[in-house]
Amino acid sequence: MLQKSSLEGLSEDFKVLSDKTRLRIIGLLRQRELCVCDLTEVLGISQPGVSQHMRRLKQVGFVRERKGGQWVYYSLNEEHPLLMLILSQWPAVPEDERRLMQTKGCRAPRTQGSE
Amino acid sequence: MLQKSSLEGLSEDFKVLSDKTRLRIIGLLRQRELCVCDLTEVLGISQPGVSQHMRRLKQVGFVRERKGGQWVYYSLNEEHPLLMLILSQWPAVPEDERRLMQTKGCRAPRTQGSE
DNA sequence: GCTCTGCATAATAATATAATTATAGAACTG
């Protein structure tokens, strides 16, 4: 039984969507592609935590990754039918969006003195 | 903080949808309204198990209940926007549908001799 | 080549979830 039932797949999709942190991530990715360090900063959880969430989001095909130098950029997979359907009802999370604005993330090449 | 964030609500909706048994229940309710004993028979789990699932489905407003005599009939809430959206992509579970056909459920008034 | 930064994975601990059995209440049946 290599083939998962479609029920199994759907359940897995919803399981991935059932975590608030992942919902926040998806919301943030609507704005633009983001790297792990961006998300770590905005979400306020540990880097490994973000990585784990991204893995699950990737596994079900909600996000795609693109490696750019040192960074890994994640973006929404616009070809995922269920995700696109659901995005139409996505709630805004103003606080996250504000934090995303304020965050410098990986974009600011660090001037080594500054902490 | 009486009001749940919409993120919380959405996450809860997906959590309810993330269980295969509940997905099967929703699929079955697409056919017609069903009572707990129907579902117990088709799903092959215990009666309290079905009741618990129905409670969660009711809590997030996916299903409605109607009491009819001795029975409690559940049906899909056609006014739930997210549910309606998602139903468009619902997978068929032929085996469940077959079992539903075959089941007599609560409809057959038991002729007391029959086991 | 050495060091630092960004990311992934492994191991672990705390918490949540779903099944079962046992029990109780409400509505029919005689």
Added chain:
DNA sequence: CAGTTCTATAATTATATTATTATGCAGAGC
């Protein structure tokens, strides 16, 4: 009213899930 049926809830147990810390690997910059 006594017995039976259908459903809900409580208690328990087994299993999943999510967070953290520790660790390793790859690319960038000196």
